[in-house]
Amino acid sequence: MKITRETDFAYQAVYRYLDQLINEPGHQGSVRLPSLRQLSERLGVSISTIQYAYSLLEKEGRVYSVAKSGYYAQAVVSLTIPGSGNDLLETIYVNARRPGMRVLSTDDPAALQPLDSPLLMLERELLRQYPRQPQWLSQPCGELELRTLLAARYTTSPAHCWHADDVYIGADLRGVLEILIAVLGLRHATIVVESPCDWVILRLLKSAEVRVIELPLEAGGALDPQRLENLLKIEPVRLILLSSKLNMPCGSLIPEDNRSVIADLLTGHGTWVLENDCYSELDDDGEGQRLRDLLDPDRLLVFSTFEKFMGVEAAYGFVLSRAWRRELQRHFLLRSFRLSPVRQKAIARLYTGGRIDQHLHILRRLLKERRIQLIQLLRERLGESLRIVEPQGGATVWARSSRQVDMTMVFQRLLAQHVIIAPGELFSLHGLHGQHLRLSPIGYADDELAGVVGLLGDALRLAPGD
Structure with a gap:
């Protein structure tokens, strides 16, 4: 009408x-x-x-x-949220696990095509070959076979090479990041992060009382080198946290020329870099240079997880670092992660057999098809209400309201209708991205997705101005 x-x-x-x-x-x-x-x-x-x-x-x-x-x-029954109810992230986590909720915000790429079945099948085969190891033979930094494979996969040249002793595997990404915060002594230190940034990382930094300076991405995924250089000159920056290739939630790739300028700047200042490699396997082309290929590997740490492209049965997180060897080994030993050596071997065999690369080729295509479908629906149903950042990979779409709205009211109205979105404020510690939201088409049939997008459009139109 x-x-x-x-x-x-x-x-x-x-x-x-x-x-x-x-x-x-x-x-x-x-x-x-x-x-x-x-x-x-x-x-x-x-x-x-x-x-x-x-x-x-x-x-x-x-x-x-x-x-x-x-x-x-x-009459709509109000949803009771545990705790104070004032924590937006807590509200999302609690309600996303309730029956009947329609989650339009999940970042779970592997859910579209998990590798659970082949992984568990291979694990059962390996269990017949490898007897249960005594506890004293366990490897606190991860199974050597998988660490060796990861080191080889991340090696790109004689100068940018890694060895098994540079790889540390933990039970999950959160645990690995907590160890990094402790080893690097980041409590009360100053770090620079690209923004928007994953909320798990931001919450961990906040809980560790790290001073975070956010460096917003520009249009097209670029970083402002002049702004970064000014920060490095006037602030006591301990390290900078950047994506290796694909920024999420934006889904944008840093342009090659901008990546080179940023890498030269960081190398010139001798800045420590913590590279987020969780999504680089999910960009649409699956190829191209990573940030780490341009940096000094002796002042670089790289972290990632298998979960984003394999699924929850491979939730391990891992980090690569040439430095801090004694401290990393000590913290991984003290953390005493309970890691299945057979499952780690199974992951390594999926790599060596070429199954992971075949899977990634299919997963990237499926993710792109679902994102295109969601973007078409958003443009058909919402018109100019949302400005969409064209994603170049991943499972989500980053969008901005065309008019100033109270996004909290949009979130609450949709929550009352059992729909969950991820407001942009979750991806910043300093109030950035208040007019943005992250959306995902994963887990919806075509007709159901259209209905949820329609509710989102109504909520945006009815929301008062901010």
């Missing part, structure tokens, strides 16, 4: 009036709502405006009509 600006304001007011009416305290069971004519006279607006507001509520499943009787609504 095409409506004028005056009608647009009117239907929003009617919608909010009905929303309050539905949720008035004391309502039990079905609630009969005023007729179109009654509301038209009471609110002084046209019947067509009332009808449009009712149609929105009906599409959300909060209102239903009975022939020759009128409209009825079931």
Whole structure:
């Protein structure tokens, strides 16, 4: 329905009036709502405006009509959140695990095509070949076969080479990052991170009382070298955290010329670099130079995980570092990760047999198809309401509201309709990206995805200005 600006304001007011009416305290069971004519006279607006507001509520499943009787609504039961309820990330985590929730924000690329079956099948075969090892033979930094394979896979030249002793494998990425924070002495230190940045990383840094300076990505995924150089000159920067190739949640690739300039700048200042390599396997072409190929490997640490492209059965995190060997070995030994040596061997065999590379080729294609479908739906249903950053890999889409809106209200309205999005504020510690949101099409059939996108469009249109 095409409506004028005056009608647009009117239907929003009617919608909010009905929303309050539905949720008035004391309502039990079905609630009969005023007729179109009654509301038209009471609110002084046209019947067509009332009808449009009712149609929105009906599409959300909060209102239903009975022939020759009128409209009825079931009062929406508010969701009870453990704790204070003021933590946005906690709210997302808790509700995303509730039955009936439609999560439009998940970053789980492997869910589209997990490697669980071949991994577990190979693990069963290896169990027959390798007897259970005594505890004293366990390798606290990870299975040597897998560490050797990773070292070879990350080696690109005689100057940029890695050895098994440079590789450390932990039970999950969070545990590995916690060890890095301790080994590098980052508590109360100053680090620079590209922004937006993964919320898991930001929360860990915040809990460790690290002073974080955010360096926003520019259009096209580039970093401002002049701004970075000024920071390196005036701030006591301990290290900088950058993506190896593909930034998430933006899904953008840093341009090659910009990558070279940034690498030269960091090398010239002797800056320690912590490279996030979790997504580099998921860019659409799967090839090309990584940031680490341009840096001094003696002042570089690289971390990653298998989970993003293999699935939850391979949740291990790992780090590569030539330096800090004694401290890293000591912390991994003290952490006492309980790692299955046979499963690590199975992961290594999937690599050596070429299965991982075959899988990545298929996964990248499937992810791209799903992202294109979501972007088409967003443009069809929302028009110019969202400005989309064209992703070049990964499982998510990064978008910005075209008008200033209260994104918290958008999130809360969708949560009441059992839909979860990831507001952009989660990807910053300093209030950046407040008009952005991360969306994902993973786990939805075509018709269901269209319905959820429609609810998102309604929430954005109805949200008051920020």
